[in-house]
Amino acid sequence: MSDFALPVPAKRWRVGRLLPYLLSLPSLLVCVGIVIPFVASAIYSLQRYNLAFPTGRAFIGFGNYISFLSDPSFWNTVEVSIIYTAATVGIELLLGLAIAMLLRERTFINNVISVVLMLPLMTAPALASLMWKLMTNPGFGVLSWAVSLIGLSNFKWASDPHTAMLTVVLVDIWVYTPFIMILLLAGLRSLPPAPFEAAQLDGVPGRFVFFRVTLPMLSPFIVTACLFRLLDSIQQFDIIYAMTQGGPGDSLMVFQVGAYLEFFQYTNVGRSAALLMVLWVITYFLSDRFVRQWHKLRERRQGHA
Amino acid sequence: MREPITRILRGSALALILLFFLFPILWILLMSFQTNADILRIPPRLGFTPTLSNYVALLSGKLATSSGTLDITFLRNLGNSLLLSVASVAASLVLGVPAAYAFARYRFRLGESIAFTLLSFRFAPPLLVLLPLSLYFQILGLTDTYGGLIWVYQLITLPLILWIVRGYFEDASPDIEHAYRVDGHSWWRTFTRIAVPLARPGIAAAGLLAFIFAWNNFVFALVLASADKQPVTVGALAFVTAAGIQYGQIAAAIVLSILPTLALALYAQRWLVEGLSLGAVKG
Numbered sequence: 001m002s003d004f005a006l007p008v009p010a011k012r013w014r015v016g017r018l019l020p021y022l023l024s025l026p027s028l029l030v031c032v033g034i035v036i037p038f039v040a041s042a043i044y045s046l047q048r049y050n051l052a053f054p055t056g057r058a059f060i061g062f063g064n065y066i067s068f069l070s071d072p073s074f075w076n077t078v079e080v081s082i083i084y085t086a087a088t089v090g091i092e093l094l095l096g097l098a099i100a101m102l103l104r105e106r107t108f109i110n111n112v113i114s115v116v117l118m119l120p121l122m123t124a125p126a127l128a129s130l131m132w133k134l135m136t137n138p139g140f141g142v143l144s145w146a147v148s149l150i151g152l153s154n155f156k157w158a159s160d161p162h163t164a165m166l167t168v169v170l171v172d173i174w175v176y177t178p179f180i181m182i183l184l185l186a187g188l189r190s191l192p193p194a195p196f197e198a199a200q201l202d203g204v205p206g207r208f209v210f211f212r213v214t215l216p217m218l219s220p221f222i223v224t225a226c227l228f229r230l231l232d233s234i235q236q237f238d239i240i241y242a243m244t245q246g247g248p249g250d251s252l253m254v255f256q257v258g259a260y261l262e263f264f265q266y267t268n269v270g271r272s273a274a275l276l277m278v279l280w281v282i283t284y285f286l287s288d289r290f291v292r293q294w295h296k297l298r299e300r301r302q303g304h305a
Numbered sequence: 306m307r308e309p310i311t312r313i314l315r316g317s318a319l320a321l322i323l324l325f326f327l328f329p330i331l332w333i334l335l336m337s338f339q340t341n342a343d344i345l346r347i348p349p350r351l352g353f354t355p356t357l358s359n360y361v362a363l364l365s366g367k368l369a370t371s372s373g374t375l376d377i378t379f380l381r382n383l384g385n386s387l388l389l390s391v392a393s394v395a396a397s398l399v400l401g402v403p404a405a406y407a408f409a410r411y412r413f414r415l416g417e418s419i420a421f422t423l424l425s426f427r428f429a430p431p432l433l434v435l436l437p438l439s440l441y442f443q444i445l446g447l448t449d450t451y452g453g454l455i456w457v458y459q460l461i462t463l464p465l466i467l468w469i470v471r472g473y474f475e476d477a478s479p480d481i482e483h484a485y486r487v488d489g490h491s492w493w494r495t496f497t498r499i500a501v502p503l504a505r506p507g508i509a510a511a512g513l514l515a516f517i518f519a520w521n522n523f524v525f526a527l528v529l530a531s532a533d534k535q536p537v538t539v540g541a542l543a544f545v546t547a548a549g550i551q552y553g554q555i556a557a558a559i560v561l562s563i564l565p566t567l568a569l570a571l572y573a574q575r576w577l578v579e580g581l582s583l584g585a586v587k588g
Contacts, residue, residue, distance in 0.1 A: 019492065023407035024419055027400045027467065030459050031423055037437035038429070044437065099322055102315060113319060115574045117326050121581075122570035123563045124521035126538045130545060130559055131333050134552060140345045142332055174329065179581060186578045186586050224585060235430050238523040242542055256432050256524075263436050276433040287428035291421060297585040298472075 044273035051267035064274035073250060073258075077275070081254045083165065084240075085233040088172040093226060095173065096180030101210075103181075104188050114185060121178040125171075129242035132171045133158070158244050161251040168252060171239050176232070180225045187221030188214070224297055227290040231283055255279040330563075336556035344552050359557035368554065379558055381533065382540030386562070388451065389526070389536055390519040393458035394466075394512050400459070401466040402508060406500060408467070409474035410482075420467070424583070427464040434460070435528040442529065449531045457525055462515035465583065469514070472584040473507025474500065510576030517566045517573075537562035 048060045068074040099117070103110040120128065135143045136157035147155045158167040195217075199209045215222075237256040240246060246257040253261075255275060262272035336344055338355040362368050363379045407413070408420045438457065439448075447453030482499050486492070501508070523538040530539065541558050544550060570577065578586055 017413075020407035020411035020413040020416060024404040024416070027404040027423060027463060028419055030400060030456065030463065031426060033456070034426065034434055034460060037434045037441060040437040040441075041433050098318075102319055102322075113323065115571065116323070118570055118574065118577060119330060119567050120326050122517060122521075122566045123330070124523060124538045124566070126523035127521075127541060127559055127562055128329075130541055130555070131329050133545070134336065134556060134559075135329060135332060137552075140347065140349075140552070142349050145348055174326065178326070182578050183582055183586060186582075190586075221586065224582065228582075231428050237432070238538075241527075242523070256430055259432050259436070260528075263432075269436070269440075272436060273433075276430055276436070279430045280433055283428055283430060287425060290428070291424065294583070294585045297582075301586065 041273045041276060044269050045277045047270045049268075049270035049273075051269060060270075064270050065278075067271075068274065068278070073253070074275075076250055077253050077255055077258045080165075080250075080252060081234055084169065084172075084236060084252075084254055085230060087165075087169045088176065088233045088236075089226060089229045091169070091173055092177045092180050092229060093222070095177050096225070097184055097222070099177070099181045100184040100188055101214075103185055106189065114182065117178045117181060119178075120175050121182075123175065125175050125238040126242040128175050129168075129171055129239045132167070132174070133243060136167060159248060161248045164244055164248060164251050168240050168243050171243065172233070172236065175239070176229060180229065183225040183228075184218065184221055187218050191217050220293070220297055220300070224290070224293050227286060227293060231286050231290060234282060234286070235279065330567075333556050333559055336553060337560045339553050339556075341551045341553060356553075359551070359553040360561075362554055363557055363561065368550065377544070378533070379537075379540060379544070379561075382535055382537045383561065385530075385534055385540075386520055386536035386538075386565075389454055389458060390516050392451070392455045393462045393519045394515045396455060397459055397462035397466045397515055398508065398512060401463050402470055402501065402504075403496075405467050405470035406474050406496065409471045410479060410500075420471075423464050423467055426460050427583070431460070431524050432528070435525060439528050448529075449534055451534065454526065454529055454534065457529060458519055458522070461518050461522055461525070465515045465518060465580065466508075466511045468583045469511035469580055470504060470507050472579070473504040477503045506576075510573060510580060513569055513573040514576065514580035517569055520566050 045064055046059060046061060047057060048063065049057045103114050123131075132143075135141050138144055138156060138159070141157075144155065144157065156163065158164045191214075195213050196209065199213060235256055236254060237260070240252050240254055240257050241260070244252055246253040246261060256279065259272045259275045259279075262268050262275060335351075337359055338357070339353055340356050340358065343350075343353045363377065366377055366380060368377055404423075408416055435457070442448040442453055445453075447456075477500070481503075482495050485495050485499050490498070520536070521538065522536075526534070526536050526539045530536075532543070535543070537558070541555070541562055544558055545555055573580075
């Protein structure tokens, strides 16, 4: 990691010092253009600002946030987001870990399966939602027909407030379980073989090995994968918007869908921005935790390489 | 592990898993070759005469419906997806590869914080930026331009390229570059002749992955693009709500829209683990 400019004369040396800044500047400038709207959002969130009533625009401090406290639709958004995030990340972790354990050995067939399982992850989430929408259509959907076979003839999937959450969670699991699976599979296969060979020689039972050796050694990968998914899941928009646009009623009104509709349907810019700022605070803490964890994994990888 | 019962259990578990994850793709593929009458048949039947009429309708842009012919712009959506993804990735490579090199080779003040600021864009709620931008774009005259969209797409593609390529530069030893410099070659020559060729596999992988992510993006274009600039993800949604559309045609549109990314993913599968973890885990 030494500075390259060492053997060159003084004038070049100055250029050498500036070089890294010059190289990263264009990237940064592109992104600064993106920081400006972010600041704008923060300011809007402190204003009474509705596009339909431009003259009523005024600074109201934390008014938008304070009104959230007594607003049942805000608490509904919080509740729906937490349920969605907990259900998707929880199930995806268990399922992803189970699949990774099944595919752990480096055999040809296991490698083929792990590649094929990646296909849902490469499907655009919005299009995945449309695929499931076609399969759960009450008129001809193959899944509607399948559940009617087991006696659930009136199962309406995403169009019933009671089962809408189940439907979108299922789509999320379909798309994102492979993500956790491949990360944990890479983790499992990178573990040193010695502890496992020793355990096998000593006749340690498999369950004991799993909970006392495999899980602890795999935990950095599990934490990284989970934080990654938590960050995406709490912000989920594509799957829910493409499936029901937050409905029926407000049964799937997660943060970003709520903010989108607040902006475009009710033209209430201030409230929409405040909702997004609340979400941003949540993701900020999660991503801070994530970046530290991710850094640890990276250093480890470089240590091994 | 060698007992027959565990092997049977393991095999059936894997079969169930494959069924769950592959069935939707296969089913939609079958649907895209069916006529409306075949699709509406209950219970569904696997025996049907495949038809290409759905694809023909999509590609010719003319749908024959009960209420006359309907013009559709699905090909245009496909073209938009291609244009937006290719241009965004190209711009990100030009901007991101030199920056990745700087972060990998030099310890400079602010360097690490600039790198992490760029990474953090990957995790902020996109609407936080997109909604004010939809207002600003009107003022700046960028509303409904490819340029404006490509610029915003950098939020998706740039962090990915920056962090994956950085890892590849860090893995390559600086000694070769150093020797080349001592030989009297300029910095630029060293960068283009030695550093970039050594990191080429990483650059290719990052580019392919960034393309997949740009192609699959939905919310950016939903907020910022009007009908004639929309990529397939947004276009397909409008398709579903269009009057008189047939289900087989929706299925065919989905198949054509996911085919490119699935094919690329199979091709680039060696690098997927690394890309998806932004360079933190090697596959």
